[in-house]
Amino acid sequence: MSTISYGALIRGNRNFRLWWGGQIVSQLGDWFSSITVQALLLSYTHNATSLLGFMVASMLPNFLLGPLAGVIVDRLPRKTVMIAADAGRAVIALGLLCFHGPSTIWIAYACVAGMSTLTAFFEPARISTLPKITSDEELVTANALSSVTWSVLLTSGAVIGGLVGRYLGPQAAFILNSASFVGSALLLRRMQVPPTDRGEAGGHGYTDLLNGFRYVSQHRQVLGALTAKLGWGLAGGLQVVIPIYGAQRFPLPNDAAGQLTISLLFAASGLGTALGPLIARKLTGRAIPRLRWAIAISFVMGGLYMMGMAGARNLFTASLFLLLARTHGAVVWVFSTVLLQILTKDCFRGRVFAAEISLFTGSMMLSSLAVSRALDNHLLSVPQVTSALGLVSIVVGLIWIANVARGGFPNTGGGKVQKAEKSGATAGGAASSQGAS
Numbered sequence: 001m002s003t004i005s006y007g008a009l010i011r012g013n014r015n016f017r018l019w020w021g022g023q024i025v026s027q028l029g030d031w032f033s034s035i036t037v038q039a040l041l042l043s044y045t046h047n048a049t050s051l052l053g054f055m056v057a058s059m060l061p062n063f064l065l066g067p068l069a070g071v072i073v074d075r076l077p078r079k080t081v082m083i084a085a086d087a088g089r090a091v092i093a094l095g096l097l098c099f100h101g102p103s104t105i106w107i108a109y110a111c112v113a114g115m116s117t118l119t120a121f122f123e124p125a126r127i128s129t130l131p132k133i134t135s136d137e138e139l140v141t142a143n144a145l146s147s148v149t150w151s152v153l154l155t156s157g158a159v160i161g162g163l164v165g166r167y168l169g170p171q172a173a174f175i176l177n178s179a180s181f182v183g184s185a186l187l188l189r190r191m192q193v194p195p196t197d198r199g200e201a202g203g204h205g206y207t208d209l210l211n212g213f214r215y216v217s218q219h220r221q222v223l224g225a226l227t228a229k230l231g232w233g234l235a236g237g238l239q240v241v242i243p244i245y246g247a248q249r250f251p252l253p254n255d256a257a258g259q260l261t262i263s264l265l266f267a268a269s270g271l272g273t274a275l276g277p278l279i280a281r282k283l284t285g286r287a288i289p290r291l292r293w294a295i296a297i298s299f300v301m302g303g304l305y306m307m308g309m310a311g312a313r314n315l316f317t318a319s320l321f322l323l324l325a326r327t328h329g330a331v332v333w334v335f336s337t338v339l340l341q342i343l344t345k346d347c348f349r350g351r352v353f354a355a356e357i358s359l360f361t362g363s364m365m366l367s368s369l370a371v372s373r374a375l376d377n378h379l380l381s382v383p384q385v386t387s388a389l390g391l392v393s394i395v396v397g398l399i400w401i402a403n404v405a406r407g408g409f410p411n412t413g414g415g416k417v418q419k420a421e422k423s424g425a426t427a428g429g430a431a432s433s434q435g436a437s
Contacts, residue, residue, distance in 0.1 A: 004137050004138055004141055005141070006141060006144075006145050009138050009141050009142060009145065010145075013134065013138060015133040015192055015193070016130075016133055016134060016138070018187050018188065018190050018191040019126075019129065019130065019133060019188070019191060020145065020146065020149065021187045022082075022086075022184040022185075022187040022191075023126075023146060023149055023150070023184075024149060024153065025180050025183035025184045025187065026086065026180050026181055026183070026184035027149075027150060027153045027180075028153050028156070028180060029093075029176050029177035029178070029180025029181065030177060030180070031153060031266075032160070032164060032173040032174075032176050032180075033093065033096065033173055033174055033176075033177035035173075035262060035263055035266065036164075036170045036173040036174070037054060037096070037099070037108055037112065037170075038051060038054060038243050038262065039243070039247075039262055040099070040108075041053070041054055041105065041108070042243060042247050044101065044102045044105060045102070047376055049372050049376050050105070051240050051243060051368075051372065052240060052368055052369060052371075052372035053105075053109055054108075054109070054112060055239065055240060055365065055368040056365055056368075056369075057108075057109040057110075057112040057113040057116065058112055058113075058116050059116065059361035059362075059364055059365050059368075060113070060116070060361070060365065061113055061116040061117040061119075061120050062116060062119065062120045062123075062357050062358060062361040063358050063361040063362045063365065064358075065117060065120040065121075065358075066120065066354040066355055066357055066358025066359075066361075067212075067351070067354065067355070067358065069120045069121045069124055069350075069354045070124055070212060070350045070351030070352070070353070070355060071212070071350070071351060072121060072350075073121065073124045073125045073128060073350030073351075073353075073354060074128075074196065074212075074347060074348065074349070074350035074351055075208070077193070077195075077196075078125040078126075078128055078129045078196065078350070079125075079129070079188060079189075079191060081121050081122065081125040082122050082125050082126055082129075082185075082188050083185045083188050083189055084121075085119065085121050085122035085125075086122070086181045086182070086184045086185035086188070087181070087182075087185055088114075088118045089114075089115045089118050089119070089122075089181045090178045090179075090181035090185070091178075092111055092114040092115050092118070093111065093115060093174060093177045093178035093181060094174065094175070094178045095107065095110070095111040095114070096108060096111045096170075096174040096177075097171055097174055097175070099111070099170070099174075100170075120354070120357070123353070123357055124349075124350050124351075124353040124354040124357065125350065127337060127341070127349075127353045128196075128346075128349035128350050128353055129193055130142055130143065130146075130341065131341045131346070131349070132193055132194050132196075132346065133193060133194075139338065139341060139342070140338055143277075143334050143337055143338050143341070144277035144278065147273065147274075147276070147277045147330055147333065147334045148273075148274045148277055150270075150273065151270045151271065151272070151274030151275075151330065152274055153270070156267075156270075159263050159264070159267050163260075163263075164176070196346060196347065196350075197345070197346040208351070211348075212348055212351035212352070212355070215345075215348050215351075215352075216352065219343070221339075221343050222340065222343050222344055224403065225339040225340050225343060226340070226352070226355065226356050226359060227359075227400075228295050228332055228333075228335075228336030228339075228400075229332070229333065229336055229356055229357075229360040230356075230359040230360055230362075230363050231299065231332075231363075231393075231396035231399075231400070232299070232329060232332050232333065232360070232393070232396075233359070233360040233361070233362070233363030233364035233367060234363045234366070234367050234392050234393075234396060235302075235303070235306065235367060235389040235390070235392045235393040235396075236360075236363065236364035236367045236368060237364075237367035237368045237370060237371030237372075237385070237389055238306065238325075238371075238386065238389050239364075239368065240368050240371045240372055240375075241371060241382060241385060241386055241389075242262070242265050242266065242269065242322070243262045243265075244375070244382055245265055245315075245318055245382065246261035246262035246263075246264070246265045246315075247261065247262060249318075249382060250314060250315035250318060252264075252315075261315065264315070264319065265318070265319055265322060268319035268322050268323045268326075269322055269323065269326045270326075271323055271326075272322065272323035272324060272325065272326030272327040272329070272330065273326045273327070273330035273333075274330070275323075275330075276298075276326070276328060276330030276331045276334070277330055277331065277334045279327075280294050280298075280334075280335065288339065288342065288343075289404075291335045291338060291339055292335075292339070292400075292404045293404055294331050294335055295331065295332050295335050295336060295400060296397055296400035296401040296403075296404050297328075297397070297401070298328035298329070298331040298332050298397070299328070299332060299393050299394070299396050299397025299398075300393070300394050300398065300401070301324075301328045301397075302325045302326075302328035302329050302332070302390075302393050302397075303325075303389075303390040303391060303393030303394035303395075303396075303397060304390065304394065305321050305322075305324040305325035305328070305390070306325050306386055306387070306389050306390030306393060307390035307391070308321040308325075309321035309322055309325065309386055309390075310383040310384070310387040310390065311383065325390075336356075340352055340353065340356065367389070367392075371385050371389070
């Protein structure tokens with residue numbers, strides 16, 4: 001099935017424009033805050049364990065709350081869940097104004113954990129909403145544009161956030177982050193979303209949760225797609241390494257805390273994640289076998305470029321290999337999301353995507369813990385750690401290649417999108433976008 005252009009999607013689908021606008025406003029503020037917090041942590045502590053604490057605070061709530069969040073997202077109106085989460089995050093983000101020295105590091109961790117707790121509900125609702133407000137032809141384009149937007153915001157937000165933190169002070173970055181959540185909620189409030197198809201999702205409490213586990217276990221193609229982000233998370237300790245490359249290995253002159261250098265590295269990372277979906281979308285379209293092959297090959301190529309980063313001798317070379325690694329990482333991220341949106345029934349999407357986020361954050365935390373311990377205990381150097389992460393990605397890619405080649409992720413059974421459900425979602429998305437124009 002063919003896909004439409006980015007311009008046609010933006011012009012023709014009002015609901016998507018609002019969904020997309022909320023993403024732009026919110027994620028731009030996220031990067032303002034994230035860069036500033038990480039730079040301050042390194043400046044106050046001078047060790048990688050402080051970054052591990054940031055990673056854990058960012059990810060542990062997603063890991064622990066994933067099952068509960070999925071049930072709630074499938075039960076309540078998803079737009080309501082998103083707006084409530086934005087409102088709560090706007091308040092918590094202001095708590096970072098109290099983070100101003102080594103003795104207040106716990107405040108930073110608490111605020112980051114609080115925002116992450118609400119994100120555990122927001123993200124499954126956001127991703128599950130997209131197939132309801134787009135048609136079959138729009139879905140891949142919408143996901144690719146969302147990923148490119150995230151990447152552009154990472155690039156611009158990292159650079160601008162570094163400049164704001166450096167010249168206007170961290171308080172300005174924290175206030176802008178809070179305001180971004182308010183802006184996102186106001187945009188999402190105007191969006192019209194067709195009701196969630198309850199289907200087989202009826203039940204109470206643990207019944208809904210068990211039904212979700214049963215659904216995944218009975219549909220191997222959904223289970224297979226769930227392993228993509230989990231596998232990428234195993235190499236996710238690179239997030240701990242990136243600030244160290246900026247602050248300690250290749251710092252710029254007159255940038256003692258490394259804020260500008262870290263920002264440039266994250267900007268390179270963002271540019272890479274923007275290029276991946278743009279290129280891969282042209283090659284694969286919406287064909288499921290091609291999506292799977294693209295994921296498998298991208299694991300291997302991303303790992304090879306991480307190894308190239310390990311051998312970098314200057315900031316430019318490190319940034320280039322990071323860009324290339326993230327290009328393939330974006331393919332894994334976007335295409336695994338598209339696969340799950342296509343293969344999963346609407347009544348289970350909240351639980352499936354919450355489970356995906358939980359698996360990813362769990363593997364990411366394990367990877368980050370291993371990296372931090374290896375560095376702080378001087379077991380491995382920064383280049384050696386980076387090479388090890390690349391090897392992990394290559395091994396995961398080879399496993400995926402073997403499974404795809406032997407048909408280990410079949411297109412049978414529940415993997416086929418139900419025609420009635422999909423046509424209803426398409427009609428609802430089209431009607432709401434046209435009627436609200």
